[in-house]
Amino acid sequence: MRALEADHEFLMKGNVFSQSWLEGYLDVKWAEVQAMRMTTHPLEFQMYYSL
Helix, strand or coil: CHHHHHCCHHHHHHHCCCHHHHHHHHHHHHHHHHHHHHCCCHHHHHHHHCC
16 A cells, blocks of 8 residues: 555556545555554454453
């Protein structure tokens, strides 16, 4: 995603994607990354929450 943020001009050639569409897409995907980072991994449940 960082690479896409840094270099996406090729996707806008020929009006394949617009700048606003790409920005919206990246916003959604970064929100997904943040949600995954905040989610407890199943192994963490097994190691710390199982009694």
